[in-house]
Amino acid sequence: MVKKITTPLTEETVAGLHAGDSVLITGTIYTGRDLAHKELVDAIEAGKDLPFDPHGAIIYYVGPSPAPPGKPIGSAGPTTSYRMDSFAPLLMEKGLKGMIGKGNRTQPVLDAMKKYRAVYFAAVGGAAALIAKSIKDARVIAYEDLGPEAVRELKVEDFPAIVVNDMYGEDLYEKGMAEYRRE
Amino acid sequence: MREIAFDTVKDAVAKLCMDANYDIGDDIIAALKHGLEIEESETGKDILKQILKNNEIAHDERVPSCQDTGFAVVWVEIGSGVTIAGGELNDAISQGVAKGYTDGYLRKSIVEDPLRRKNTGDNTPPIIYIDIVPGDQLKITVQPKGGGAENMSEVKMLTPAAGAEGFKDFVVDRVRRSKANPCPPVIVGAAIGGTFEKCAMNAKKAQLRKVGSVHPDPFYADMEKELLERINKLGIGPQGLGGRVTALAVFIEAFPCHIATMPTAVNMCCHASRHKTVVL
Numbered sequence: 001m002v003k004k005i006t007t008p009l010t011e012e013t014v015a016g017l018h019a020g021d022s023v024l025i026t027g028t029i030y031t032g033r034d035l036a037h038k039e040l041v042d043a044i045e046a047g048k049d050l051p052f053d054p055h056g057a058i059i060y061y062v063g064p065s066p067a068p069p070g071k072p073i074g075s076a077g078p079t080t081s082y083r084m085d086s087f088a089p090l091l092m093e094k095g096l097k098g099m100i101g102k103g104n105r106t107q108p109v110l111d112a113m114k115k116y117r118a119v120y121f122a123a124v125g126g127a128a129a130l131i132a133k134s135i136k137d138a139r140v141i142a143y144e145d146l147g148p149e150a151v152r153e154l155k156v157e158d159f160p161a162i163v164v165n166d167m168y169g170e171d172l173y174e175k176g177m178a179e180y181r182r183e
Numbered sequence: 184m185r186e187i188a189f190d191t192v193k194d195a196v197a198k199l200c201m202d203a204n205y206d207i208g209d210d211i212i213a214a215l216k217h218g219l220e221i222e223e224s225e226t227g228k229d230i231l232k233q234i235l236k237n238n239e240i241a242h243d244e245r246v247p248s249c250q251d252t253g254f255a256v257v258w259v260e261i262g263s264g265v266t267i268a269g270g271e272l273n274d275a276i277s278q279g280v281a282k283g284y285t286d287g288y289l290r291k292s293i294v295e296d297p298l299r300r301k302n303t304g305d306n307t308p309p310i311i312y313i314d315i316v317p318g319d320q321l322k323i324t325v326q327p328k329g330g331g332a333e334n335m336s337e338v339k340m341l342t343p344a345a346g347a348e349g350f351k352d353f354v355v356d357r358v359r360r361s362k363a364n365p366c367p368p369v370i371v372g373a374a375i376g377g378t379f380e381k382c383a384m385n386a387k388k389a390q391l392r393k394v395g396s397v398h399p400d401p402f403y404a405d406m407e408k409e410l411l412e413r414i415n416k417l418g419i420g421p422q423g424l425g426g427r428v429t430a431l432a433v434f435i436e437a438f439p440c441h442i443a444t445m446p447t448a449v450n451m452c453c454h455a456s457r458h459k460t461v462v463l
Binding site for chain 1: 250418
């Protein structure tokens with residue numbers, strides 16, 4: 001069954017998500033990858049405001065390709081998440097509730113998801129042209145000089161993702177791999 | 184000497200950059216369809232369907248199949264009877280990459296210094312490998328290489344005593360440790376022999392083979408088959424969420440080596456294994 005969820009994510013929405021759930025996300029999400037995460041964390045540490053309200057927010061780890069004429073965004077699939085792991089716990093502490101990316105997270109991030117009640121979604125890596133269809137609008141809101149790494153506000157409708165890590169500590173990567181391992 | 188115009192090379196490279204990013208090869212499509220038949224996990228099947236659908240959209244709308252349009256790796260075989268008229272071959276390739284990535288709305292993913300990390304703005308420089316061969320033709324292959332799978336790659340200097348088992352275990356273990364990160368189902372480029380750097384290069388070059396092709400040396404053909412079976416028993420599956428189809432192919436490239444050494448390398452590539460070739 002596919003669950004439809006909307007942003008910002010509430011405590012209740014997060015509590016209802018479990019590893020293995022397929023979801024369609026509608027609302028506003030924010031992009032950020034390697035350099036943007038460094039900027040965001042530097043801003044928090046310097047006591048400055050973030051370019052978006054982190055409470056209940058979802059960050060999508062993506063550096064889209066440029067928008068061709070007539071389209072709001074270029075291809076926009078997830079990038080590998082672990083590179084953001086050293087920054088993610090602080091963002092969750094500030095209210096971040098969701099992260100969309102691909103690939104395994106490290107233990108401090110898994111621990112932070114339980115502590116701050118947040119969830120990690122996987123989008124299909126390399127399905128970038130398909131995913132772009134669910135992005136209706138995109139605008140750069142910070143760090144424009146970073147090019148593909150700038151922070152964008154995306155309006156999404158039925159953005160497809162899968163819950164990998166829920167706030168209860170379940171991990172679909174571990175579960176799925178164990179189920180099909182035949183070594 | 185046969186002359187090929189600078190702009191002919193530049194325009195050809197620009198087109199290859201775009202075509203490679205928009206059109207996933209028929210061999211990969213066929214392998215994904217086969218994967219869909221043998222995959223046991225429902226999530227895995229859904230993912231393979233999404234990838235196939237994605238590749239259709241990319242082809243039909245001429246948009247990049249993946250937003251990571253890669254580092255432009257360019258393999259060149261230039262006939263000894265060829266000269267480039269109006270400029271240098273390296274410049275023609277580099278300008279072709281800049282043109283292709285700009286005109287084709289491809290992502291600019293290259294920073295000019297690994298520590299200071301300022302984007303070069305046009306996806307240059309490319310990585311260019313040139314071989315001089317007999318004849319009067321110029322063969323150019325553009326292989327855009329994404330970063331996610333590249334990060335899961337490794338060179339390991341094994342000792343000759345490690346033998347075939349050591350090599351095979353290293354390849355399987357490299358895939359096992361990569362888990363979901365390189366966007367499985369992956370294409371595994373595995374190289375053995377040569378020197379430290381030659382081995383790494385051969386692991387990348389191995390990925391230029393057609394999926395479904397058989398290694399000309401039966402010894403390595405059997406090894407490729409065995410490795411693919413072992414890897415597809417790991418359970419990683421499409422996108423690492425569990426399943427049968429972890430790899431679409433394993434390609435081995437072997438090269439002579441020193442009596443004291445046995446270099447091995449694995450270069451991982453995601454399911455979007457992209458490369459296009461032109462002969463001028």
